[in-house]
Amino acid sequence: MKRRSTLNAFYFLLKRDLILNFRRRAEIANPLLFFVIVITLFPLGVGAKPQLLQSMAPGVIWVAALLAAMLSLDRIFRSDFEDGSLEQLLLSAHPVSVLVLAKVAAHWLVTGLPLLVVAPLLAVLLGLPVDAMGVLVVTLLLGTPVLSLVGAIGVALTVGLRRGGIILSLLVLPLYIPVLIFASNAVDMAAGGLPVTAQLSMLAAFLALALALAPWPAAAALRISLS
């Protein structure tokens, strides 16, 4: 009975967050636009030599994805913190870590998933070989949830601060480095026609680890931020 009601709470919170997000569609588009613009800057900045762009493409796409994910992180808890519903969530009988997980899931569906759709398009612009396209999408599929999960800890720690944005980036970006390394390396290897099972397994391991561990510190951090 209890377990079922916690599952229900997870489901309702997810649904609520998705509805809230879809009512403000413009905000969904913003991180995506940012992602596209950052990637456009690179050919303009370093010169449009196809060889150069192609070798840079995995790293550029992933760094842009990292920054886009980071900029949209604030939304996980910020508006709920401001209108007080976050406190109501903490007061509820359900484990806060489960509720955090629901909010993170909603955040990823709204900000992470669209990146997957746009990324192949941008990869074409940067001249990434078609063979690497599938791997790019898989790395984004495995990697962006980790970004949302780890980022949730950072947001939970800084949600009470007035100017938390810049601090959030200081806290979160170093923690993103492993994902960046393995994901861009996998795409790089795939572009060279090499096997990438090892990198993808590592990314999957990160996802499992973050999924299992990240909600707890995030929940504890929320309690501290709201105490």
Added chain:
Amino acid sequence: MFMRFFHRMASPPYFYVISGRWLPWLAVICLALILAGLYGGLVEAPADYQQGDSFRIIYIHVPSAWMSLFIYVVMAVAGGIGLIWHIKLAEMVAVSSAPIGASFTFLALVTGSLWGKPMWGTWWVWDGRLTSELILLFLYLGVIALYGAIDDKRRAGRAAAILALVGVVNIPIIHYSVEWWNTLHQGPTVTKFDKPSIHISMLIPLLLMAGGFKLFYLIAVLMRLRSEILERERNSKWVTALVGSEDRRQKTEDRVQESDVDPRRVGP
């Protein structure tokens, strides 16, 4: 016996008095160790057969690098203890360690870079070790920034402790990911000079320096803790009594000291 000792140490007034008694002794031992280590390292130890005298930077570089990791672990463990058992002093240990750890990390990076220039011919390579040390510095700076950003110091300490704990999970991951990244990449082969099994006359000063650095950390963290305690407990009776008695002992009529410890931002 031990538990009683720890329980008493966790009380800030008791800790303040005891640590004040320890400090001079620790300082003497620390100075002796570092002086002995420096003498042994810079004068006694023979020059390296490959690197000549420039290897002597090892006596600063290696102990700093050890300390940078050691302090991070101390910080995370103290933060964990503070979070779990709600021990104020442990949280203070965690946040007071962060700037010291960051300084040692910075020192390790700078000395490594100075050493790298004559040995590898470059100030910096994106080698696994260097990169993970740099990221360690970022993690320290994140903890410091978070602690500085939150006004309520009690809350700030707990938030910083959570961040330190998350970072400690990440450190092995970063370390291995960066190492694998480089081995996978087969980039410019880093000329890792083969470490000749270090001679005993070179090893002893190194260990002395490592001991000296550990004690230095202990001293620095104690001093930071003492001032942190005074600042946080400035409204408690024992601090007023302590400051009052020191005022009387000095027999100076200037009330500067009082206003130092009891600044205008006294909480409600």
